[in-house]
Amino acid sequence: MSLKGDNLVKWYESVISNSGIAFPGLVKGTLFIGHRGWSIWEKIRDFIDAKYKEKGIKNVSFPTFIPVVEIEKEKSRLSGFNPEIYLVSRSGDEGRQNFFLRPTSEILFSHFFRNILESYEDLPLLFNQWCNVFRAEKNTKAFLRTCEFHWQEAHTLHLSREESMEYLEFFHETYKSLVKDLLNIAFLEGEKTVNERFPGSEKTLTLEAIMPDGQALQIATSHYLSKNFTETFDVKYTSKDNVASYPYQLSAGCSTRLIGALIMSHGDDNGLVLPLSMFDVHIKFLIINGAVAEGSVLHRKFSDELKGYKVEWDFSSRSFGYKIKNEEMLGTPVSVILGPSEIKSNWALVKTRLSESKISVPMDQLISKIKEAIDQYSADLYSASKKNLDDSIVECSSLEEASNEILKNRKIVLVPWFDDLQNEINFKNEKLGFGPRCIKSRIVAPDTLCFYSKKPATAYVYFGRSY
Secondary structure: OOOOOOOHHHHHHHHHHHOOOEEEOOOOOOEEEOHHHHHHHHHHHHHHHHHHHHOOOEEEOOOOEEEHHHHHHHHHHOOOOOOOOOEEOOOOOOOOOOEEEOOOOHHHHHHHHHHHOOEHHHOOEEEEEEEEEEOOOOOOEOOOEOOEEEEEEEEEEEOOHHHHHHHHHHHHHHHHHHHHHHOOOOOEEEEOOHHHOOOOOOEEEEEEEEOOOOOEEEEEEEEEEEOHHHHHOOOOEEOOOOOEEOOEEEEEEEEOHHHHHHHHHHOEOOEOOOOHHHOOOOEEEEEOOOOHHHHHHHHHHHHHHOOOOOEEEEOOOOOHHHHHHHHHHHOOOEEEEEOHHHHHHOEEEEEEOOOOOEEEEEHHHHHHHHHHHHHHHHHHHHHHHHHHHHHHEEEOOOHHHHHHHHHHOOOEEEEEEOOOHHHHHHHHHOOOOOEEEEEEEOOOOOOOEOOOOOOEOOEEEEEEOEO
């Protein structure tokens, strides 16, 4: 297997396949997601579902196919909306492309809302969909950018802008909790610049994880759509004053891209490193050199003491080398090695996934040592991620300095920026190989100039390369 620092892409691909997370599909840009990969997605889904249900957000399921005429309507009304889509023909009718596969579901939700919304008393409408979506991507990478992927997309309608903003903040905070508390990934957060917003959105909040190669990965977004989609698709309600009115709309989502972020952020040269929350097994007892009888006695003894933890015992005849290497590849947080000599001397070898070394522990201290290692695991994992994030950020004030840090030193830069659409278009047309990721702050010291245009700066913005 390639080393992470030598060839990140090869390392990433080999970890995904060697751990059984996923395998390439039969069509470029698609994946067979194995049970280990899907288990991670299920845990992410369970976390979000619980948060959403507390807020009264209900799950729905919509069709995959959308008439082509609907995308044309959306393109004509919403500037910048031009997704790479898959067109579908009926067998025997190849000349006509009547449908496309959903790249996102604003169109479908708009029609759904139009069917069910009548009165101001129906609002707010709060729905979420778990589904797969399709994008005709040319350059694909497992989980990070694929032609078909799984995601959740929440869509809500509201009476007022104020209520919309409250829910926008709820979605953003839910994703922050998911990524930090469940996935132990440190991230940048902020508002997208004008040209980076979701098309049709008036405000987009984003979380951006920074990968080991210095590239930003957008991992969750929340959008304030105002009335742009409801007006486009004629979604109305009758107000308290008996007037036909358009509601305010939000959308928010995250995808299986999070699995890629997990693997690339935490993994090392030996394989997967994952948060405790992602494991079906926290502690693995490896019985070696035929110590099955002795191990069985300890199994009965320790089972009660480790209740509440996910524990598994490996009594197979495989070699010690194979067993420990396999657990490292799968990322098992704590491995306990027990052979005849260890058991006879009343000691055990303990190997935590975040440490290179094994330690000898007296048997009467084993349970407390295991619990101590488990308790420290999540904090250590997040601390490492936060350090990597902090080390990747450099403050710059000139284009030359920023270009050097991003392109040569693989950094993310924080720069003063004139947040204006034309300024952003001019920058994009330079084709420098990097762009704005998100706004950190709109509080700028007087006389501060934009690092690019040299106009008075209106924000501090993170710039960098991205997936």
